[in-house]
Amino acid sequence: MSKTIQMPALSPTMEEGTLAKWLVKEGDTVSSGDLLAEIETDKATMEFEAVDEGVVAKILVSEGTEGVKVGTVIAIIAEEGEDVAAAAAGGGEAAPAPKADPVPEKAEAAAPKADVVPAKAAAAPAISSGDRVKASPLARRLAEVKGIDLASITGTGTNGRIIKADVESAKPGAAAPAAAGPAPAAASGPAAAAPAPVAVAAQDFGIPHEVIKLNGMRKTIARRLTESKQQVPHIYLTVDIQLDKLLKLRGELNAGLASRNVKLSVNDLLIKALGVALIQVPECNVQFAGDQMLQFKRADISVAVSIPGGLITPIVSDAGSKGVAAISESMKDLAARAKDGKLKPEEYQGGTASLSNMGMFGIKQFEAVINPPQAMIMAIGAGEKRPYVVDDTLQIATVMSATGSFDHRAIDGADGARLMKAFKELVENPIGMLA
Template identity: 95%
Template sequence: PAPAAASPAPVAAAAQDFGIPHEVVKLSGMRKTIARRLTESKQQVPHIYLTVDIQLDKLLKLRGELNAGLASRNVKLSVNDMLIKALGVALIEVPECNVQFAGDQMLQFKRADISVAVSIPGGLITPIIADAGGKGVAAISTAMKDLATRAKEGKLKPEEYQGGTASLSNMGMFGIKQFEAVINPPQAMIMAIGAGEKRPFVVDDSLQIATVMSATGSFDHRAIDGADGARLMQLFKQLVENPIGMLA
């Protein structure tokens, strides 16, 4: 039989101003690329979302102790630096989630390269922390500060933001409690981090006030089963709640 004709590309809806005063803002190349890639992601990638609540008190305490020891080296760890480390370690321990779907095959990566969402004028860019699971948190912090600075200055090299095996997006600084991020193709997962906040929380079988954040993993369900995604979220929670374990 003759091959089916290719479906025509969808036509963007015409703008309708309804007589409301406005100005026309021409889309930048970056915004066009973001619009295209995220549309493709939501249309072509079946997302599954898994959320856990994570107690942060031990991580915040350890961060304070590490920063006191690192002050002489002019290194100041952020919570995000430690979450990048935790995700890197979790992906190595649960390799079923450190993958890429590729039609009739799948790539399973031996190293966790974490793309970290950084907001810049006109859009978003995702510089990469290579081998996040194998790097120390001080090295992650130093690399992240350098990458974020150069990202905002438009000075990143293509290889510093193209690639990665998974992504992390943190909107906690805006007070966002919880959100579901869109997967950044061809990656198969992204971790969305909400704000750490004081909440009533059961600790040692008693109701206490603890610092808690919500984290939501978005997984490409073609490549990652729900049970494997759940194992990754479980381990990520364990590493953040008992952070000494991810520094070993």
């Protein structure tokens, strides 16, 4: 009996993903463990393996399709000896479109004109049901921006549904003449009355522009950080920290580690300092959880890394106990794989606190947004030569500003201040954090 392949949940929080690439085609024989496809989540691209063996009877979701809900049937595998054509036909009937895209169906019930476009005689029968064209909301919106008549496009999605890739490959200006269809009816729906906000704003001011679609990562960043600022009461504490001893120690350590091809960055040492500080002040190594709090026994530091299209926070586990050379090697590996989109979910989900360093951009000081469900993040500014009092005399020292953002539901101001004091002392007397 044929088996359906569903969109997998590649992380505990994954709700949808992009089917980036099929690694098999219809008619291919696959065995358990063979790679079927590459799936893009909001943070990484991961390979999806086959569990059962058989023949790929039908691919229901084309590569490049975005917003595929977890659990959506994406392909059908026929067992050995089974009629492939029959399996494909049967499987297609067993995988109804609403499961793949429940929102459009609900919208169609409330406002049919917004979700469908009158079909023209030239439209391919495969994409129409009666006089209506099947298209995803994204495809309709993109077609409107590009001025393309959906009825002139042949869909390649499930059951002939028009998807984003179909509209992108169509030529602009392919709209049918007004006489070919009831233009007033097509323009009377909410979708026609309310085009994309960005496009409207730009057109209102006559400013040349391009429409840049948000990728999954940017959507997730927007949602999570909005929720953080709305739901988490932030308190900010800033200290100035002298770096000269840390910089001297870094030079000495790098000279000793040169034979092992290890080169410590300042950030590696700051990760270590934050890890140790959180162990020294466990009241800040916590997570707010409604009517209770979680206090962690080790410090797993999420480190902000800028990658194309957004930001990701790979985790240095047990940073308080890990040696600085091990932290350095771990960060190099994590950052490289983060930029290639190859991190595993457990390598960027979790963490007990975060560190974000913008010193390399010359930023003197900033206040970072907490990454829920964590309760604190340390923002690191640039080290610079400043007048600074050392041993009761005014001298020139290398100084940086560090700002801790704390979830005030979980961390009192006094405890946050204790953490900032511990962090400052560790950085200014770095031998202590290596003991």
